[in-house]
Amino acid sequence: MSCLSLTPLLVLVLVLGVSLGAAFPHHTLRKDCSLSKYQTIASEEKEAMDKMRQEFGNDHKCNTRLFHRKWNAVNLPMSDRVLLVVAELNLTTAMLELPADPSFAELRRQPLKFFDQARADVLGCVDPAHQPSGRLRHRLNKLQEAMRTESTECLRASTIVNVMHVLENLHCAALRHKC
Numbered sequence: 001m002s003c004l005s006l007t008p009l010l011v012l013v014l015v016l017g018v019s020l021g022a023a024f025p026h027h028t029l030r031k032d033c034s035l036s037k038y039q040t041i042a043s044e045e046k047e048a049m050d051k052m053r054q055e056f057g058n059d060h061k062c063n064t065r066l067f068h069r070k071w072n073a074v075n076l077p078m079s080d081r082v083l084l085v086v087a088e089l090n091l092t093t094a095m096l097e098l099p100a101d102p103s104f105a106e107l108r109r110q111p112l113k114f115f116d117q118a119r120a121d122v123l124g125c126v127d128p129a130h131q132p133s134g135r136l137r138h139r140l141n142k143l144q145e146a147m148r149t150e151s152t153e154c155l156r157a158s159t160i161v162n163v164m165h166v167l168e169n170l171h172c173a174a175l176r177h178k179c
């Protein structure tokens with residue numbers, strides 16, 4: 001008897017839950033997505049990146065603003081954040097794995113390994129049905145345009161200068177509402 005009277009309430013809760021979920025499609029991520037391991041980033045990883053940035057990051061080869069500093073992931077809805085991080089990680093890994101001098105090859109080894117793994121993890125979070133917001137689409141178009149028009153040296157230099165920024169955006173995506 002009491003079970004029966006609970007049923008309409010349960011149905012109501014389910015319907016509400018489903019419709020609320022549908023009302024916020026921008027917050028959907030794939031269910032098997034887990035970025036929790038990036039909520040804390042080991043200091044060895046940060047130090048390795050920072051060392052690479054200090055020794056090889058130079059901005060003089062170009063003035064394109066590939067990684068806009070005003071553009072923090074925190075201002076974006078969650079699934080937009082993930083797309084931004086994917087785009088930044090795509091570029092970062094592509095640039096870090098280019099053929100390089102032995103001295104750079106040594107310094108990039110650990111950061112590249114980290115970013116490759118992060119890229120695979122973040123790609124696993126992308127909901128294929130998610131449409132980026134207008135702001136993000138504009139940003140992604142700019143990034144793609146720069147990748148087509150700027151020289152490889154320019155792209156690589158700006159990527160190295162901005163590795164800590166990419167790491168911050170990844171961290172922010174992993175922290176979700178706590179970012």
Ligand SMILES: *[C@@H]1O[C@H](CO)[C@@H](O)[C@H](O)[C@H]1NC(C)=O
Nearest residue numbers: 083084086087088090123140
């Ligand atoms: C990142 O790379 C993946 C696979 O290489 C590609 O499917 C995806 O469209 C790229 N994403 C962005 C936002 O550049």
